[in-house]
Amino acid sequence: MSRPDELDLNGLPLFLALVEAGSFTAAADRLGCTKTKVSLQIRQLEERLGVTLFQRTTRRVQPTQAGETLYRECRPLLAGLQEALASAEGDGHRLRGALRLTAPEDYATRVLGPAVVEFGQRHPALRIELRSGDRISDMLEEGIDLAFRLGWLKDSTLRSRSLGTFQQCLVASPDYLARHGTPEDPEALTEHAWVAFTPLASPLTWTFRRGEESRRVQMKARLAANSTAALSALLVAGGGISVMADISAEAELRAGRLVRVLPAWSLPSGGVHAVYPPGRHLPARVRAFMDFFQAWQAGEPGSL
Structure with missing residues (x-):
């Protein structure tokens, strides 16, 4: 095993990329280098440390316990170093x-x-x-x-x-409402087809407000979507009723492919954040x- 002062630290960014990407090809694509370079650097790092960092299969490269430990310890350190170097760049420097x-x-x-x-x-x-x-x-x-x-x-x-x-709004297609009727109050939604948006923590439970009045409704869903685009497509096709952010539903509302349902009732607003x-x-x-x-x-x- 090499002493710390003998290690070539240039291999660490490739090591981290391989853990995160899961394959030599994906890691090379992320770093803009060849797969051969990634493989060579990882092999050299393993030889210098005297441990096996990855289990290699035909489908995926998985870190060993030693690899997971090294990743857990090195990731925040390398990220901090990269941030420190980047922060030293003057505003007039060319971004790269x-x-x-x-x-x-x-x-x-x-x-x-x-x-x-x-x-x-x-x-x-x-x-x-x-x-x-x-x-x-x-x-x-x-x-x-x-x-x-x-x-x-x-x-x-x-x-x-x-x-x-952004505001959340209840929407459905005109065709769906023509076939199934338009609900007149939040409780009536339990009798309608609901399209669940699965990334939400509680896609079936919604609280509607009108002035001081509040109604909490539990929906039942046969259709579900895990992306905004898929949710919009299901609604436009007449799959049911659901909630969308107004900035996401704007184009379909403007074109008339979706319409607002229960417009007198409001849902909690949300924020747009850069994180x-x-x-x-x-x-x-x-x-x-x-x-x-x-x-x-x-x-x-x-x-x-």
Whole structure:
């Protein structure tokens, strides 16, 4: 086993990427290098440490217990080092490296996409990856620099910046309502087909308010969706009634493919948040994108 001063620490970023990606090919794609380089560096790291870090199969590369321990200890240390180096970059420096963003599918498509393209054109040395999906990502484990989340934040270890609010609205297609009737009060929803949005903690329980009046209703669902796009498609096709964020349902409402149900009753509003992983330093690339994006939202991208 090598002494610490004899170890080549250049292999650690490749080691972390392999744990997170689960395959040599995916790790190489993430890092922008060859699969051979990843394999060679991992083999050399194992030889110098005198332990096996991965169990290799034809389908996946799994870390051994030693590999999991090394990952758990090294990930926050390397992340802190990267953040410290990034924070030392002056605002006038050319942004480089990788910026990994994640957001719900609909928000990524409708809102973030155009801003990411414009920001990338201004910083050609920066490689930007936009991941979409309604599943909540583990930012540290997946190497995410900045996450956009709609709803209510529960993880107190994360830092966030509020970007605004959205309203939740009850919607259905005109065809569904023509066939099954329009409910006149929240309790009537229990007699209708409900489409559950599974990323929510309680997709079947909803509290409606009208002035001082409050009604809590438990739904029954035969259809469910795990993404905003899938939920919208099921509703437009006449699958039932459900709740969507107004910013996600806007296009379908404007086109008449969906209509509001029980508009006199309100549902809790939610927040739009930019979320950062734990750490003392915010990399310059993240700060720069957030400043740009907020100006973009305000209609002033040319000012940056």
